Amino acid sequence: MRLPAIDAPNFEQEYQRLSTPTSSAPTRATPAPGSIGALVVAYRSGSEFGEVPSATTRANYRRYLDLIEADHGARSVTGVRPAHIYRMRDKFAETPGKANNWLTVFRVLMAYAAKHDWRGDNPASGIKALRIGEYEPWPADLLxxxxxxxxxxxxxxxxxxxxxxxxxxxxxxxxYGWIEDGVMSLTQAKTNVHVSVPMHPFWTAELAAQPRKAVTLLYDRFGKPFGTTGAVQSRIRDLMEMKPVKEVLADLTAREMIGEGDTFVFHGLRKNACCYLLETGKNDSEVGAMLGMSAAMVRHYGKRALALMIAKTTAAELVGGKLIMLPGVNLVQFGPVAL
Structure with missing residues (x-):
């Protein structure tokens, strides 16, 4: 509203009236007892939420708890059935990763409800995550x-x-302060595992050529450290939309090097690194120590590298004529073998 002219008789009165708050900022409505909204509030304030292992995971949980409360806060906890959860999950079917993250948090929420007698069971316990495929390593041409x-x-x-x-x-x-004698040391946010990674000369050369604008190696266009991983994901998506990148993806598809519609995300680079380290001759435990993975996960991530190494070794043996004689078998009777 506009004030009257400064020399108007009622100017002072109107000025005081408009300067005095008539009401406080709107407050969040208290959720109804027994509702999902009330359950979210209870879970957030309980010890279970505080025990979520990492700050990154807690931040992710908060995001999805807000989403659950906004979309389904008015529903009764006791009224939730598996069929409802399938429909809730499938709302995000076009983004399976998001759907699965949502389901994880909703399952935790329902487990809390069962544990604290909001209901007798966890209706989300048997709901399966959507299939999203594996994070594929980036092909050399794409990189x-x-x-x-x-x-x-x-x-x-x-x-x-x-x-x-x-x-x-x-x-x-x-x-930069985490680098010592060419080694990057850090504690992983998700797992709290400490890792030390020898820095490849390619990496150190790139760092030396980059302006140092923050304490972190990476920063946004304003010179500030990235606050969330969303910025990383957005940059990768934008990169994949660039014409030269699309042309390479189309070429890789035409050569049947990748499948139709295959996508590549930042996490795939973790698999690239795993495969590279295995190809240098490091064993599963050594690679796991550098990447913060179990030996079983290293074997899973590096299965393509292992298959390639076996193929190369086998090819060398065949070309070199290294044949292992089998007891009781006369190779002459089979005649020459064409390779």
Whole structure:
């Protein structure tokens, strides 16, 4: 509202009236007892939420708890059935990763409800996650063109991910002060596992060429450290939409090197790093120590590298004529073998 003219008789009165708050800022409505909204409030304030292992995971939980409360806060906890949860989950079917994250948090929420007698069971316990496939390592041709066309900071994201093999949540936290004698040491945000990664000369050369604007190796266009992994994911999506990148993806598809519609995300670089380390001759435990993975996960991530190494070794043996004689078998009777 506009004030009257400053020399008007009622100016002072109107000024005081408009300067005095008539009401406080709107407060959040108290959720109804027994509702999902009330359950979210109870879970947030309980010890279970405080015991979620990492700050990154807690932040992710908060995001999905807000989403659950906004969309379903008025529903009764006791009225939730598996059929309802399938429909809730499938609302995000076009983004399976988001759907599965939502389901994880909703399952935790329903487990809390069962534990604290809000209801007698967990209706989400048997609901399966959507299939999203594996995080594929980036093909060499794709990496080459992405490094060529990426902006300087996006290029550094790729280099740091490829050379460290760490999750995006850890890559954006890396600081210059964590480097000692050519080794990057950090504690992973998700698992609280300490890792030390020898820095490849390619990585150190890229760092030396980059302006140092923050305590972190990576920063946004304002020179500030990235606050969330969302910025990383957004940059990768933008990169994949660039014409030269699309052309390479189309070429890889035509050559049947990748499948139709295959997508590549930042986490795939972790698999690239795993495969590279295995190819250098490091064993599962050594690779796991550097990447913060179990030996079983290293074997899973590196299965393509292992298959390739076996194929190369076998090819060399065949070409070199290294045949293992089998007891009781006369190779002469079979005649020459055509390779």
């Amino acid at each position: 080459r063109v992405c490094l060529e066309v990426a902006t300087p900071i996006t290029r550094m994201l790729l280099v740091a991910g490829l050379c460290s093999g760490q999750r995006n949540s850890d890559v954006i936290r890396m600081q």
